[in-house]
Amino acid sequence: MSIDHKVSAIVTGAGSGNGKAIAERLLRDGANVALLDVDGDSVNNLAAHHGHAIAITADVTNEMSIKHAIQSVEEAIGRLNVLVNNAGIVRPGTFEALSVEEWDEVFRVNSTGPFIVSRAAAPLLARTAVECGKEATSAIVNITSVEAHIVISSSGHPQIHYNASKGALLQLTRALAVECAANRIRVNAVAPGFINTPFTAKILAEPGIESWILERTPLGRVGQPEDVANAVAFLAGNEASWITGTTLFVDGGWTVF
Numbered sequence: 001m002s003i004d005h006k007v008s009a010i011v012t013g014a015g016s017g018n019g020k021a022i023a024e025r026l027l028r029d030g031a032n033v034a035l036l037d038v039d040g041d042s043v044n045n046l047a048a049h050h051g052h053a054i055a056i057t058a059d060v061t062n063e064m065s066i067k068h069a070i071q072s073v074e075e076a077i078g079r080l081n082v083l084v085n086n087a088g089i090v091r092p093g094t095f096e097a098l099s100v101e102e103w104d105e106v107f108r109v110n111s112t113g114p115f116i117v118s119r120a121a122a123p124l125l126a127r128t129a130v131e132c133g134k135e136a137t138s139a140i141v142n143i144t145s146v147e148a149h150i151v152i153s154s155s156g157h158p159q160i161h162y163n164a165s166k167g168a169l170l171q172l173t174r175a176l177a178v179e180c181a182a183n184r185i186r187v188n189a190v191a192p193g194f195i196n197t198p199f200t201a202k203i204l205a206e207p208g209i210e211s212w213i214l215e216r217t218p219l220g221r222v223g224q225p226e227d228v229a230n231a232v233a234f235l236a237g238n239e240a241s242w243i244t245g246t247t248l249f250v251d252g253g254w255t256v257f
Contacts, residue, residue, distance in 0.1 A: 008032040008077045008128075009236065010069075012060050012117060013087030015042025017197035018143060021225030022084055022232045027052055029233060031082070034073045036060070038087075060087045060113030063120075070120045079131065080124040082236040085114035085169075086143045090162045090199075103161045110165035114142055115172060118187075126183035139236045140180070140187045142173045143228070146251050148191060170247065177245030186244040190231045193251025195223040218253030 009026050013019035015037035023046065026033050032052045035043035040057030047055035054076050058069040073080060089109045091102045118140055125138035147159065148166035170189060177187040194200065194213050204210050204222070214220055231250045234240055249255055 006079075007081045008034070008073070008079050009082035009084065010034045010036060010073060010080065010117075010121065011084045011086055012036045012058075012113070014046065015039045017199050018192065018195060018225045018228045019084075019086040020046060021229040022086060023053070024050075025226070025229035025233050026082070026084075026236070029237075032077050034069070034077070036069055036087075060085075060117055061108040063116055066116050066120045070124060074124055079128040080121060081128050081132070081138050083118065083121045083125060083138075083140045084143070084232055084236070085117055085140065087113055088143065088145075088166075090159060092159065093161075095160050098161060106161040107165045107168070110162070111168040111172065114169055118172075118176060122180065122183065122185065125185050126180075129184035135241070137184045137186050137241055139240070140173075140176065140185060141232050141235050142169055142187070142189045143232075144169050144173070144189045144191045144247065146191050146193045146249065146255050148189075148247075149255060173247070174245050181244060186235075186240070188235045188240070188243060188245065189247040190228060190235065191247050191249045191251065191255075192228050193217070193223055193249070193254040195225060195228060195250075197225055216254060216257065217251075218256060221252065223250060223252055 009031050011019055011023040014023040014035035023033050023035055027050050035055045036058045037043045038059050043055035047053040056069045056072055059065045129136050129138040145166040147163050148170040151163050173187055173189040180187055227250050231248050
């Protein structure tokens with residue numbers, strides 16, 4: 001990734017798992033990174049070990065919280081080149097047992113959250129692109145899932161609220177790519193397969209699940225958060241300056257079948 005200390009990024013859900021790995025990768029590449037998470041302690045601990053990081057406690061489903069977060073980034077750094085909409089949740093359950101409240105909660109975080117954050121960040125992303133020169137672009141990278149494309153993934157059965165919310169985020173990515181192009185903001189998605197995070201540790205521990213996953217993964221291993229971070233770093237950087245509206249799968253070949 002072509003990046004330096006003049007680049008700044010926001011990563012939502014940066015306190016653990018994929019979000020933490022993404023933030024750490026961008027920091028290693030030299031970016032200033034705003035770490036957003038509803039769990040303030042997690043991002044405070046991470047920021048304490050990185051001189052180019054700031055921690056912001058924020059809820060992606062709350063417009064006022066995100067407005068204040070973007071203001072904090074502008075005041076602290078003054079620019080924004082990259083937004084990574086990573087924050088997401090899943091609530092296991094079958095269609096028959098799923099409540100409307102659970103459905104709404106998953107959609108608020110996984111679909112509405114990226115809309116709220118992207119809308120709040122877009123003016124600063126656009127302004128930064130202009131300030132960086134004639135060919136410069138800013139970037140939004142949304143973390144979707146292979147479950148936006150197929151209905152049976154790591155759980156072994158459909159998770160309709162998660163499938164639907166990530167499908168909505170996929171379409172949001174495509175639509176924003178068209179709408180934001182005039183403001184020199186590229187919008188892409190990274191679709192992870194099964195990644196070894198604290199989020200998935202309980203599933204991996206269930207008898208037979210890991211072997212079931214590996215049998216369906218051509219590259220024969222469970223993914224790591226760094227695999228996702230590497231893909232994000234590419235889409236956020238200059239090498240991807242003519243890429244928008246697309247999805248980069250990070251799934252070990254899961255979606256080949």
